[in-house]
Amino acid sequence: MPIIEVQSLYYSYPGSKEPSLIDINFKANEGEFVVISGPSGCGKTTFCRALNGIIPVSYGGEFKGSVVVDGLETTKHQVYEIAQKVALVFQNPENQLFCTSVEREVAFGPENLALSREEIRCRVDEALEMVGISHLREKSPDELSGGEQQKVAIAALLTMRPKVLVLDEPTANLDPLSARSFLKLLARLNEEMGVTVLLVEHRLEMVSHLADRCVIFDGGKIVLDGPPREVLYSDTASRLGIGVPKAVLVAKRLKLQEITKAKPLTSWELADLVRGIKP
């Protein structure tokens, strides 16, 4: 059974003339790493908000179809129930952090679940360790860099032991080195903890080779959905002007069957293929 199942989802914000999501059908299996991209204003953020039920619960508007997360239909359950399944990370970590120390921030979720002291301590230690920020425990979130803050946000969510992590452009405000390290962290969490990852990201060159699947939105619809290689080499992808990795552009321009067939996504994949070309 898929961990997320979205059927015929239609959504329009209150007062908006145009719908933001039109006939979305989407499934994700447990443990999948899905990268979501598309032009801005295409419905990616709205889609993320629909996954943990804050759309329509907090936003109102017109909502049709269904979103089922781990067996719970979002409109038939409270946001706090869904929130234990789906954790949402926003673009700007400042909007999410509010405690005076990293440790308190990370402990906030499990404290609210009224877990025992030992259990809270154990979850906090584990989350800090997992994300690699144990050394920041005593710091105040506002003295941290953007990359560190984003890691605190994710550690705080991991203590809730979510099955699904939904991240809406989490690296938009990070410098490239922090972005790369953050994306690698996601790939590791996905692999080691088996958490399902849905990541909205423009920097496809950094993430497409780490993902199992790539979904492209345009005009409130899903226009492409498949393995990253198939999606990024498609004509629709180049037409939409999403950030196709340069390795893909180069590979296409070489017009060599051995290369276009293998569909390399990174510089090293491309280099290996070029070196392997037989006369």
Next chain:
Amino acid sequence: MIRLEDVTFSYASSKPALSHVTLEISDGEFVAIIGENGAGKTTLVKHLNGLLKPESGRVLVCGVDSRETTVATLARKVGLVFQNPDHQLFAETVEKELAFALVNFGMPKEKVSEKVEWALEEFELKQYRSRSPFLLSGGERKRLALASVLCYDPEIVILDEPTTGQDSRQKHRLASLLKRLNEQGKTVLIVTHDIEFVSDYIPRVVVMSGGKLVADGPTGECLTRLELLERASLISPQLAEISWDLGLKSPSIDLDFVVAGINEMIRGLHG
């Protein structure tokens, strides 16, 4: 013309945020300032509209020493667009936001609405005219902040991280707009981490690291110097990386050039 002569600046008692920086940018240039977090990029541009004054050395903007003028005077010449649009936007509607500076500068009414219409069109914000800026998406707010500065036609335009949250089509649009402004004789300066944007569109690059200027030159040359990129903790442009991974004779950040290099290499493998 922008000129920094041996500029040093520190925020508190800590080590200088800018250390002996000398830099000259002629009228009508298009330059990117790059470097890791804390390299001094933003500190540098805050010197250009007088928000910060050098501790030692001099900053000359259009021939005027920044210490001998006010931010208000410099602001007419130097338009600075901040990294976070929320630090800049405040009006009730998109339209009012765009008109604010123009009205303040005493521009006649017809001219104001002409400029506002231009900006709404140019930045694809027409459908949001009466909406609150805070109901726009991140990328849209970013475009609005830029539009509100370009509206009043400053001679020098400085953009701090203009591409964050923008998709590649918008980046392309932004680049062509900046190029057009540049062709009209405006000096365009961007501060950015977006190495792909720089390597695709911007001819000259200034590299900062630890408050110092460590390189200044044509983008294609600077961004294919691996040791420089590593020293400045920068990530390499994808095309440079492809060049290195393949061991191309002349690494490049130009797509045509890299494709030609690979084709030549393949012919060589078979020769």
